[in-house]
Amino acid sequence: MTSSGHGFSTFLIFHFLRCTLTTGSVCSGEGEPLKCCVNHYEVDEKCLECPNGWFGHNCSVLCSEGFYGRFCSNACNCSSEHE
Template sequence: MNGIVVSQNPGICSNISNGEHLECCPNYRIVRSNCEECLPGSRGVDCAEACAPGFYGRLCRERCSCDPCDKVYGCQNVPKDYTHNRSADWAGSRGVDCKEDCAPGFYGRLCREKCACDPCDKVKGCENVPTEYMYYRSTGMYIFFLFR
């Protein structure tokens, strides 16, 4: 009987429970007996393909507007007049020449990290949030701090 296998892990194409070995779908790889999505900068069967020239990021879906193009992060060039602290690796910004601020809810180097709190600092995430109030998205809870 032919059919579609549905599982909680969408990357599994064959299941070990019916006597077959674990096989991951394209764009997934085996990590500790599970199928996980390819890391940014790679794709294909067992994540063996690097992004094609001009593409980068998650499953190589982002298009670069620069050359050279980093397979993971895309455009890395920073304008000469950009004065941001280089040791922070352009944290809090993204896009061509890092001229765009992170979208709400994202922070860090090229805005790749997702915040679990609101408000979210575009550079440090939840680290610099005022201590009087914090909202945790993962739990949906507001936490208020009272000082005397």
């Protein structure tokens, strides 16, 4: 991969992670029906952050084995018998 291609790939990865982890909770525009951003879900017409152990659109994805916490961003550091 060329250095410019590598830089662009790095930019895309950074942009995806930034948007995934730091966007606001509401992704719909003024006057549009409420649409919660990724890693948020709707409760009483408000968008709330996913509870620990869940992530994705409408918080529909459970952490994969070996991960936990906010948006499943923490890796477990224990043997399988202690999980």
